[in-house]
Amino acid sequence: MxxxxxxxxxxxxxxxxxxxxxxxxxxxxxxxxxxxxxxxxxxxxxxxxxxxxxxxxxxxxxxxxxxxxxxxxxxxxxxxxxxxxxxxxxxxxxDEFLTWRYRLVKKWALGQDIDAELLMGRELIWQRIALYAKGPKSKSDEVVEALETLRRLLHRFDETSEKEQRLLLMQDPQLEQMMRKLPDLQxxxxxxxxxxxxxRIRAGFSAWYEFFPRSCPTRKNGHGTLRDCEEFLPYIADLGFDVVYLPPIHPIGLQHRKGANNQTVASPDDPGSPWAIGNEEGGHMAIHPQLGTLTDFDHFHQTLRALGLELAMDLTFQCSPDHPWVKEHPQWFRHFPDGTIQYAENPPKKYEDVFPLNFDTPDWQDLWNALLDITQFWAERGVRIFRVDNPHTKPLVFWEWFITQMQSRFPDTIFLSEAFTRPKLMEALSKVGFTQSYTYFAWRNTAQELRDYVSELFFTEKNQYFRPNFWPNTPDILPGFLQTDRPAAFTVRFILAATLSPNYGIYGPAYELLEHQPLSWGSEEYDHSEKYEIRHWNLSQQPNIQDVIKKVNAIRHQELALQHNGILTFHHVDNPQLLVYSKRDPAYHSRLLMVVNLDPVFTQSGWTALDMNALGLHEDAHYVVHDLLTGARYAWNGPYNYVELHPDGYNAHILRIEEGI
The missing domain is CATH 2.60.40.10 (Immunoglobulins)
Structure with missing residues (x-):
């Protein structure tokens, strides 16, 4: 046994x-x-x-x-x-000693004889001394002190035969303290x-800004370069973002290159999709020649860091038909019976310009190592954040190995999972190692939908491993809520993303400039999508929500409550078009109450019914709330207060609870 x-x-x-x-x-x-x-x-x-x-x-x-x-x-x-x-x-x-002493005190209180019990206690103490004395010769100061103290106590015990004195010694708090320091763990x-x-802290609190460097707004015509983009970085920093995410910056395939709006036939001037990686000029370790060189990349990266920004690169583990691996490692791809390589498709969508990798290849170990080599190549150049494209189409066992390998060598590496997939698969990717994850936030619009979804993320076991990153738009997703030219729609979704989640991101300049035209009715694709063509943006275009973004990002950096999941509470309000929620840090240094009008068209008003305990206030408290967006202050009383929000303004309150009256 x-x-x-x-x-x-x-x-x-x-x-x-x-x-x-x-x-x-x-x-x-x-x-x-x-x-x-x-x-x-x-x-x-x-x-x-x-x-x-x-x-x-x-x-x-x-x-x-x-x-x-x-x-x-x-x-x-x-x-x-x-x-x-x-x-x-x-x-x-x-614990034999504490059990003995509990019985000793109980017997004494009942007037029973305790002589034998006292001697038993003495023996237990000596056994504990002997246990630690025979241990390693090199002992910690704490152990040495405890042994010496116990020996002194036993010496005093042996010097007296008075029962009451011995009982007092055995009840000495110092005796219990020393015995706890020397537990018998046999x-x-x-x-x-x-x-x-x-x-690291960036994993839990970040604001991402995505842009296509070939469409760099500081260049008014032609293909942008990384050097051009250095002039654009101060704009991003001034808006208050801290992570700059670039879609793939590698050479783009020529075979089956996609044209504007994902047309299957490209014109000679079409730049193609950056996610169709590789041609004769290189693969995943190369820079697209029209963007610059590796030296230009390093200079861009240095400029970015000097502004307090951090670079996130795209990891897209797929290849164009022109990628060098297609000739060098044909076994890493799936083939039709006629020998041709299968392109990517998700019916009815077809991606003729992309060859997916075959993770079931007999040569899987070399494939895995090659993908690790790619990522370590960029990590060695200082990149520590990676947004991973479609990770749900690669094996979980690969990601668990891959992320473990990367973080064992580069412990501060962050991986964002771009996995708009089934909920359980999305969660599994987080479990096997992804630091952050995209979510379904873009499709949660009503107050009830938002309450239910955010509660699922933050109030269940998911908050132990799943770190949401809220994106109101991406180059792939123009939600129906944003298919309008009303600034209020963009403001509302931005404020929700930036205040509900400590991690969020936007695809710009499309977002702040209110890009809202879909490819067709019912589509979530942008018309003239930057995925397939170069766009030239006018940053002074009106209307825009640049001031809103700048102000909210400043608030996020000032208020501890918005820098972690914190203590989030949804509060009742009698108008379903309003969403009321609070966040505070555990020490109550920062208490914020958000009131958001989910209607981008009409003014909405209502009466709150606040959970005063969640706000750290008495039920009948008189207090001041300071709107950090407008600077206005309001005197409020108890849980019931009137709110009214207009689409032609911020359409939201970010209220700091400052003081009682």
Whole structure:
């Protein structure tokens, strides 16, 4: 029998845990992790436990005692001080000394004889001293101090024969403190080890701006270059963004190149889709010649960082028919019976300009390593954020390996999953390692839809591993809500994205310049999409919502409540066209109340019924709310207050709760 029957403590219901510990929970560096567990043993013996944690792969374990809650539930907290992969475990044991002392005090209170009990306690203390004294010669200062203290206490115990004096010594708080520092773990039970992925701050708080460098707005005609784009970067920084995301910047295939609006026949001047990667000038490690050289890329990257921005590159693991891999590694692609390579399609859509990779190839290991080499090539040039195109069309097992490999070498790497796919598959991608994920936010429009969806993301187990990144538009998606020239529609969706989620992004300049024309009625494709042609943008075009974006991004950087998922609460309002929600940081340093008019056409008004406890206010409190968008201040009383929002204004309040009256 291999089981030790003296390990009497069972450990149940450890939280937070994802799928029994198969996948890591996610946190941000600087946070603390609160762990809870049930520790159960037979009888009335005193159970003790501790939480152990370490940074992988081989840091030493640290420990903190578990504190009892109620009904055999325990809790402990440990700090997350570094980026990387952690693991934690729970240990539990029956504490013979504390059990003995509990019985000693009970017998004394009942007037029973305790002479034998006192001698038993003395023996338990000596056993504990002997256990640690025979340990390693090199002992921590804490252990040495505890051993010396226990020896002194026992010496005083032996010097007196008075029962009352001995009882007082055995009840000395210092004795309990020292015995807790020297736990007897010989028969401690252990939980399994549970992983924790700790990412840098940018993983939890970011504002992304996507643009096509070939359409660089600082160039008025022709194909933009990376050098041209350096002049555009101050505009992005001034708007308050911190991540600049570029669609693929590699050579574009010539065979089956797509024309304007995804036409199957391209004219000689059509630039093609950047996602059709590769031609005779290179593949995924090359720069499109019309954009510049690797030297130009490095200079662009340096300029970007000097402005306080960070670059996100696109990872698109597919090839054009002209990609060098098609000739060099034909086994990495699927073939029809006649030997031709299968192009990508998602019926009824066809992508004749793209060859998907075959992850079922017998040569899969070389394929995986080649894809890792690509990403490490750009990481070695300083890129630490990657937006991954269509990850749901590649195996989960590949991504788990790939992201682990990347983050073991570059721990600060962030991966954004562009996976508009089935919910469970989207969640699985987050579990296997993706740092952030696109969401269905673009299609959630009504107050009820938004409440339900945001609650699903932030109030369920998903918030342990799934980090949403809200995008109101992308080059692929022009939602029906934005197919209007009304600035209020764009303002509303922007404010919702930027205040509901700490991570969000926009595709610009299309967004701030109110690009709203679909390819056709019922389509979510842009007319004259930048995916297939060069556009020249006029940044001074009116109307636009540049001032709104700049102001909201400034608020995000000022208010802690918007920099993490925080404590989000939806509040009742008697008009379904209004959405009212609050966010605050745990210490109440930042308390914000958002009121958004979801109607971009008509003025809407209503009476709130606020959850005053969630706001940290008494039910009958008098307080001031400061609108950070307009600067106005309002005196409010209790939960019921009148609000009215006009589409010709911001169509929203971002109210800071500042003080009582």
């Amino acid at each position: 291999n089981q030790d029957g003296r390990k009497r403590v069972y450990i149940f219901h450890v939280t937070p845990v994802i799928d029994g510990g198969r996948f890591p929970i996610k946190r941000i560096v600087g946070e603390e992790l609160t762990v809870e567990a049930d520790l159960v043993a037979d009888g009335h013996d005193v159970v003790q436990g501790r939480l152990g944690w370490r940074i992988l792969p081989n840091r030493p374990w640290s420990y903190v005692p578990l504190q009892p809650l109620d009904n055999d539930r325990y809790r402990a907290v440990f700090p997350l001080t570094e980026i990387g992969l952690y693991e934690y475990r729970i240990e539990g044991w029956v 028969h401690a039970g252990q939980s399994r080890r549970f992983p924790v992925r700790v990412d």
